[in-house]
Structure formats: structure tokens, C-alpha cells
Amino acid sequence: MAVAEAVEAAIKRLNNGIVDRPRAIIIAFLLLTGVFAGGLGSVSMGEGGLDAFTEGLPEQNALDDVNENFQQPFAPNTETTQLIRTDDNVLTKESLIREARVLEQIESRDDLWMDAASGPVPLIAQQLNPSASTPTAYRETLERASPTEIRQTVRDLKGNAQFTGSLADNFNPTSVSASASITTVSHTLSKSLGSDELTTVQTEIQSIAENAPSDLRAFGSGTTQAEITQSMTDSLTIVMPIVILLLLFFLVVAYRDPIDVALGLISLVMTIIWTFGFLGYAGIPFSQQMISVPVLLLAVGVDFGIHIINRYREETERGFEGIEAMRAANGQLMVAFIIVTVTAVFGFGANVISDLSPIRNLGIASALGIIFTYLIFGLFLPAAKLATDDVRTRLGVPEFNSKPIASEDSALGRVLAFPAQVSQYAPTAIVVALLLSGAVMGAYGSGVGTSFENEDFLPPEELPDYLEVLPAQFSPGEYTITETMNLLDNKFGQRDSIKIYLEGNFEEDHALEAMAASDESPPEPLAVGAGGQAEAQSIVTVIQSHADQNPEFASLVARNDQNDNGIPDQNLERIYDVLFASSASGQAEQYLTEDHRTAQIEYTVDSDATPSEASSAASELAERFPTEATGTGNTVVMSAVMDRIFQSAIQGLAIAVVLTASFLVVVYGVLERKPLLGVVNVFPILISIAFLLGTMRYLGMTLNALTATILSISVGVGIAYSVHTTHRFIDEYDQATGAHEAMVVTLSGTGGALFGSMLTTTLGTGALALAITPLLGNFGTLIALSVSYSFLMSIIALPPAVLLWERVRQWELQPLARLRPTTD
Incomplete structure (x- = not known):
């Protein structure tokens, strides 16, 4: 009883403060609104897409280690743009020359930071002329070559994985034809340049591609991020006016009084200013997920506003004057508002436990926003209603409709x-x-x-028809990323892969034998090779490939292969030294570090396997290695995020329900017994x-x-x-x-x-x-x-x-x- 009496006394004092000093409350809230408004300019736009969810995850950290320790096709700290070309046949002389001219245009501009290119044009030109090293040299080489020479060169390159990997799945070396190709352009950007500059670079390359005679498009992380940001802006532009119009309509229906409608709108605007001003001061970025926050807060704010105005009107219908009517209405609702606010904080704030920072930030923003909503609608709105009613009375402004929404005698009341x-x-x-x-x-x-894929964040390939009828100022921009990604899937359908990151001494005898042993009897999602074996790429496959092309190296391998299976099992340091000094050094550096202490193996995953199955297979396979091994790769990272998404959903629900139920039991027990x-x-x-x-x-x-x-x-x-x-x-x-x-x-x-x-x-x-x-x-x-x-x-x-x-x-x-x- 003592606790209940203390709570009731506190609520009564707060209610009396609002009712007795409404103007002081209004001034204080307006001043606070000015303070929070100062933080709006500091609200930053966060990363969109998948990267925002993978940052900091152990699986992503392992993949980052792989990317840092092993040489990639391009030098570290470079960015790349993919030029995707489609045509009846992208391997004709005329088609190859057209693409070479596009590469020339890109290289001629210093602001595009082109460093190198990899794809059919460079590979064919360098096969014809090993000294060709620039787009201009590529074009000149191709112009001098006859169509017959080009066709023969393509046939000679059919065993080159880099060449065939840049062509569509329908590449036919006999007829020398393919319907699509990918050329990757690398950019060595200055360290002072950020993601915005990369977006600008890729946008400019896209403009060059659009002016090319053939169907050519640019694709990269910069253009993807640009379209994610654009879709975020366009979504806000489309959704928020509709939300505001709908809320305004229902405010008019619910309040039926222009002054009350204005008070409701002012309170809603203040709620948004407080919430996003706080985000600016706290340095919490605005992401795609945050678009839901203002919508939720507007909806909850309207809910609070309708209740306070409706209950106030019920009390005036019973004969109470303004101050006493508000004292009774607010006194009754304040406990309910506090209960609703606390339980809403439990529900929204439960997402703070997520391992994924965008979901965690959403939980923080929405939970604080609900608290601000309560303060504004529970304290400011009643004070503002009393103050305006007082001014209205003194000025003789009539009330338009002050009836409650429903009563026992109304049709709606009977239905409810x-x-x-x-x-x-x-x-x-x-x-x-x-x-x-x-x-x-x-x-x-x-x-x-559970899903986690780029398509969740990107606009659809075909926008809905209703967007076409919007006024010009609300019409969205053009989106090509989803269409491009679908094109890549259709033309270059490659199976997913996982990586095993290995740490140990790979100069020890039988180190490579142990590495290759995992290819036999692999987990089912990795059994995609002949005879149910794994399809793997590693330093072992690089050694075998180079031995097939270099008789002298093949002899060295054979002398150190005790069981005659093509895998050396002694004198490995010597074999590595020769390999790294050969023309295969670039491939070797993708799978083994120079100190021979770290290696990676890349396994192809069955196309029918789910990310979860592939991730489990990676973990199972990693346990088989005698050295320290970690499963990673994009598929594993995606699976880890999906697992955490599901955990966030279940844990958030459990926490919200348990905290809410416990709180309600305590509140009703203490206050009402x-x-x-x-x-x-x-x-x-x-x-x-x-x-x-x-x-x-x-x-x-x-x-x-x-x-x-x-x-x-x-x-x-x-x-x-x-x-x-x-x-x-x-x-x-x-x-x-x-x-x-x-x-x-x-x-x-x-x-x-x-x-x-x-x-x-x-x-x-x-x-x-x-x-x-x-x-x-x-x-x-x-x-x-x-x-x-x-x-x-x-x-x-x-x-x-x-x-x-x-x-x-x-x-x-x-x-x-x-x-x-x-x-x-």
C-alpha cells in the first residue's frame, strides 16, 4: 500500500504541475525542441546493404584476414568496376575493338583513377602481343589482327580459367561465341578519397558505358551504394507525404477541430525533432531500417493524442470545466501512458541485444523515440490543450466538434x-x-x-505501376542494379564457394598431403566433383597446374612425391621458392603467404545447398585439418548473419514478453492489487x-x-x-x-x-x-x-x-x- 500511495502521490503531483502551470510546461518543451533541433544537422547517412550487417562479425573478420593475407586479382587497397557487355557475340573483332575504345576513354580521364583492366580484351590482346599493356595497345593489336587470328587466339585461351570466367556460361570455343562478358577495371584511389568518390567514379564510367555502341553497363560497390541511398531517399519522398496526409486525415476525423489538429501536428513534429536530434548528437547513423522509426513514432504519437483528447472530451461531456476535466482525464491516462511507454520500450528496446548494429541502432532509436513521445504527448499536449482552450475562451473562438469518438449510445460503441x-x-x-x-x-x-541477401535492400527490377502516376517531384529515379545482378546470375551463373583459412607451418612434410586429403569424402554440400569429391582450389592445385605446363618444375615435384600422387610431401620450402619465382607466382600468392605460415582453400558449394548447409559444411571440414582452420567466405558470412537475425527475432520476442508480463504483474499488483x-x-x-x-x-x-x-x-x-x-x-x-x-x-x-x-x-x-x-x-x-x-x-x-x-x-x-x- 505504501508503494501504491507513493506512486499515486507522485503521479498526482506531476499531473497537478501540468494542469496548474501549463505555460511553463510549454516554454520548457519548446526550449528543449530548440536544443534537439541543433542535432538534426549532425545526422549522418549510414552504410546500406549487406556491409552494414557484417561489420564486426567473427566470420567477416576471418574473411577480412583472408583478403588481407592473400593477394587478390588486383593489388590491395584498390577498388574495381565491372563492365558487363551483352551482344549477339561479344568475341567478334568489331565487338572487342568497341570495348577497347571504352577502356581507352576511361584511362584517358585522370579523375577515373584507372590502374589496370582484366577481361577478354586485355587477355586476347596480350596473347596476340605480349607487350600490349594499355587500352590503346589493346585496340591497336586487335585492329591489326585478322578475324581468323582472333578466333584462333580465343580457342587457345579456352583452358585459361581467368578468360573463361569472364565470359557467359554459353561460351562456345568451337564457334568462338559468347553472349556476354565481364571486364574488371581497377582503380587505385587516393587514401583521402572515400566511398562517395568511388560512387562518382563509377557513375561517370556508367555514363561512358551508356554512350557505347553496344549494350554495356558499369557495376560496382559504388553504384550499388548509390542506388541503395537513392532508394532510401525516394522511399522517404514517397512514403512520408502519404503518412502525413493519412495522419492528418485521421486527426481531422478524430479531433474534428482545427486547433486540436494543429496541436496534434505540432506534437508529432516535436517528437521527430527530438528523436532525430538525439541521433545526431549520439552519432547514430540513419540507415534504411531507420525509415520505419518516424512512421512508428507518428503512429504511436497519434494513438496517445487521440486518447488524451478523447478522454478530455468525455470528462467535459460529464460537466467538468477545462482544468478539472484535464486533471481527471490526465490523471486517469497518465498511469496507462506510463505503462504503455515502459512496455513499448521493452518491445522496441529488446532489439538492443542484437549482434547486428543496424538492428541494435533501430532498437535504441525507437525506444528513445517512444520515451520522447510519452513526454510530449503526456505532458506537453495536455498543457498546450489547456492553454489554447483558455485563449479560445478569452477570444470567443467557438469549438467545432468536441464529442468523443464513441459512446454507449453510438453505433460504433455498440459494435465494439x-x-x-x-x-x-x-x-x-x-x-x-x-x-x-x-x-x-x-x-x-x-x-x-530467414533471408539475408542484396535483393532485400535493392529496388525491384520492375518498379510498381503506381509509381508512374506520381507527380514529377515524387517520381523515383532509374534503378539498374537489380537488373544487372539478375543478368550476372543468368549469364554468369557461378556456384557459391566457401573458404578454409589455415594457420600453421606448411613447410612440414606431408603438409600438402593433409591439405588435399580433405577433398575426399567431403560433407555433402561440397561433394560436387567427380566421384563425390570436393572441387577445391588451393596451393596444391596451383602446384599441379604449373607442373602440367613446366616440365622442369614437374620433375622437381616428382622427385619429392614419395607416393606418386602428384602432391609433393618433402622439400616443400624448395618447391615453394621455385613456384613463387615462376610465372605462376600470382596464382600461388592467392593461396599461400610468402612466409608459408598461412594458407587458404576455396571449395565450390553445391548449387542446391542453402547458406546454412554450406556454413555447417565449412565448420565440419575445418575440424578435419590438423592445423588451426576456420571456415569463412561470403556464403558463411551470410549464414552467420541469418543465424543472428533469427536469434535477434526470438531473443527479442522472449525478452519483450517476459519483461512486459513481469512489469504488468508488478504494476497491477502494486497499484490495483x-x-x-x-x-x-x-x-x-x-x-x-x-x-x-x-x-x-x-x-x-x-x-x-x-x-x-x-x-x-x-x-x-x-x-x-x-x-x-x-x-x-x-x-x-x-x-x-x-x-x-x-x-x-x-x-x-x-x-x-x-x-x-x-x-x-x-x-x-x-x-x-x-x-x-x-x-x-x-x-x-x-x-x-x-x-x-x-x-x-x-x-x-x-x-x-x-x-x-x-x-x-x-x-x-x-x-x-x-x-x-x-x-x-
């Missing part, structure tokens, strides 16, 4: 109260039916997939999440970089409907004859505010479905579904659960009643 009317006849049966249906949907939804109502409060949201999961699987949606947050966010957003209903129910229960009557009054009154809040939140967040990137579109759809389910369950699942709670409560009170002394 209908589930409570039905629940009185068979509450147990209804609760059991809900539990069973929730269990079925949850079991079905447990099979929802009704702790079981905390459990009843969580019941509707659990059913809602079960239905949401089932819907996700049915619609083919996956838990990805953003939708992984949906489960815990659903707790944060959805619990508000149960909390507001339960809190109002407690107020009515103390005055009514029973739980049924109290729930009917609750749903016909607060139910109207909940209904209005549901519509604004559903349509506001659902507007994200119009975003260009699938990542945001799916998130918007799921949030809208989550809110709809939460509202429906608050009026369908909560009434029968409350009736059962009343029965349990009466059973608990009966023994106490018998112990009380009688008056006879």
Missing part, C-alpha cells in the same frame, strides 16, 4: 462492445478456442524462413503474434534484416491496446456491478479511441508498403497486420479473459469472506 456481450455466455470456451487457434497458427508460423490482470493483459498480444507469424509464412515473407524486429516491436506497439482497455476497465470495474458491465462500458468508450488509433497506425505504418525496397514494404505490411491483430484481440480475446479473471478472483476472495466476523 459486441464481443464483450457475447463473452458473457461462454468465456471459457472462447479462451480455449483462442488458445487452440493461436497454437495452430504459432506452430505453422514457426516454419517462417490485481496482479493476475498483468497476465490477462499479455494474453491478447501472444495470440496476435501467433497469428502474425502464421500470416508471414502464408504470405511467403521471411525474417530479414528489418522484419526480424517485427515480433518484439509487435509487443511494444500491440500491448498498448490491451493496456488502455485494461486500465479503463479497472476504473469502471470499481464502480460497476461486475466485470461484464465494466468491459461493455470500457469498449464502448475507450474502444472508440482504440479504433481510431488502430486505423491511423495501420494505415500510417502500412504506407511503408509503398516504399521502393522490399525490406521496407514487407515491414510496413507486417506492422499494419500486427496492429490490426492487436486491436482485434484487445476487443475479442480480452473480454472473456477478464471474465475468467473475475471468477478466479471471486474464488480467491470466498475463503477470506468466510473468515470475516459476522454482524449478528
